[in-house]
Amino acid sequence: MQYGNHREKINLIRQNKLSLQENVKKFLHKIKEKKHLNAFNFVFEEEALSQAAEIENKIKEGKAGKAAGMVIAVKDNISIKKQPMTCSSGILKNFEPVYTATAVQKLLDEDAIIIGKTNCDEFAMGSSNETSVFGAVLNPHDTNRVPGGSSGGSAVAVAAGLCDASLGSDTGGSIRQPAAFCGVFGLKPTYGKVSRFGLTAFASSFDTIGPFANNLYDLTLLLNIISEADEKDSTSHTSPTVNIEENGIDGKIKLGLPKEYFGEGLNKEIKSKIDLVIKNLPYKYFEFKEISLPYTEYAIATYYILTTAEASSNLARYDGVRFGFRSKNSATLADMYVNTRTEGFGKEVKRRIMLGTYVLSSGYYDAYYKKAQQVRRLFKEDFDRAFSEVDIILTPTTPTTAFKIGEKTTDPLEMYLNDIYTTSANLAGIPALNIPVGSDSNGLPIGMQLMAQQFDEQKLLATANLINRYL
């Protein structure tokens, strides 16, 4: 039995037209059938089935939570107690966290079913999901192409119908870019809206947990469930619940089109698709304005200085003493540290630790790290200025559609340039989402990004909902 969103699913279960157990079995079967996509690191078959039986009863007794029976996949850098968590890294082989991430706990409290942990780039570093110790994830639209990264498995799980929705993490685009490459909705919330407790730190002042879904109703439902201030994350904050049916804007919605996002480097088919979307939006509801975000050209440089600095410090804890893997062949303690990190981490993670250590070193701190921190403030000011003129900023999510597996692995800079349109939102801490708007001539999905002022997910999602009607 088909359903379009979670509300419809619940109704079908209540009317005995859908069995939750059968539904979970179907997902488990599909996960096996699509094993070649490599979307999951771990599947929780037994747990999911036993939860289904229990929750089905609760739904029928009218005692179930808001996400009752929603089948959710969780990125493998988010902890769930007594389940493996590897961050797709050799260094966390056989590691089992001793607590559950707040975002996951909130979903469980609302009777969601967690079906497994999804593949990702190692420690969420990457734009193609090729740096995982479990191997690359394949794009379901063309298996010769990448699904995007780093939350590639979470995007594929939703796009290929392996679950109802999923959680990912976004430090510089890792939810929006794979959502764009796979043709699903993906939201990076405002920094601090969702607790980071239980999310493995990559760059702590950038990291956010957010949802993937194939419709805006489910995306918003998940966001509302997982967001709230949490005493275990001092940067978390309680903000209003989102209702996508209410846009709360008097008059027309002013959409800002930053000229820096539509220039050189943007694939022609993406540009014409987004131009067409804009053309089809009715003037009755929308007004357009060309704006400028002049610091955009510094986004990649600033992002990669600051996030590698934070990563080099965050990843110092993996030393073979406390977590996961320990090298067996060491004569001294110092050797054990070195061998564990040499054998446990992959190439991209090592590159970032070295870059980060370099920009934090006493000789270069002022020239790189301190300067980049100052530039970060300018990004925030860029957006504040823009949001004094417009309600929402509309851009492409990525400069190209999904690229071929192996196409960019030898050139890290080429790979980093993929994040050109997504990193600014993380530098400024603002919310942003990907809306799938169609496909290119090869049948590859095209994504459009909307950004809003900090903690204005209400306007962001309500606008997305309105725009979605005219696609």
Ligand code: GLN
């Ligand atoms: N692709 C970006 C990077 O490699 C973003 C990663 C992320 O958002 N986790 O850093």
